[in-house]
Amino acid sequence: MNLPHCRRRDVHPIGRHEVPAVRDAWRSALGSGRVGVVNGDCGPRNAIVDTRGRCVLIDWDEARVDDPLFDLPSDELEQRAAWAWEIATCWSTEPVYAKSLIGHLTW
Template structure:
């Protein structure tokens, strides 16, 4: 298949196959290149922001975290314009308590490896966004003032005394792959940044709660995660963001 949005001339012989679900903000395709399955992504990020992501993935891969490796263009470049090609990681979404416990363990490895990493260009942590209004996909100034204040208040409990490190940013079921041997892979690092680990743990905590595992200690992270999703999706996915904001109001009223 051909897609007018994606120019694959720098990967001679690459064949686009099918669009992949989950690429809400950027086109993502399954493809075939030199006899293996790969993923083609068109990034909307500025070059320094994309370079930061790829440097991070190389760091994590070299330290044993299962992430997609870059498939360079014929001339060795990691990406050409907005287009990059990565290896296809096999696996399916986590389904059991044991799966999600393994996900948490891998995320904690990521957080340990990311201590001291510089902030992604153009992004900001939640702590910084208590003072600033813009960072990454978050623009608090675009939200109603009461909604922005609610979001910031929901972040406060997880920020108190927490060390900032690299976070994946969106480790939900669609971005987590469990292989047949049980190993966990993390894909789609488009929203990765430096922040407090609670924002990565919120999604797995919610999944475990849905599986019947209860822990009140998780509550602050889950509420902060709701607030982050409302803020980061406010412009790009407004219907979803407003639904998350409504859930946040409900959660805060029940505290």
């Protein structure tokens, strides 16, 4: 399954030198055909143990239907795609943070 919202993501606010690296990271990993609900910010700081001992994910404000690689990348290509997504979605609102992640896209 193609994910057109990722393939054609509007990346114009990103610096012109960074756009090719972001697009390359997406092209390298997307297109697996997998799709599901992703938290969008899955990580240890967003997992808690409830009173019954169950692990519960919190902070669902970035949730969407997308490729699961954005929550659980399984290899370097998928991790690069996840970093590219983080860079693209944070560029306008958190530019210093987004620029600090650019190094994750290089080999």
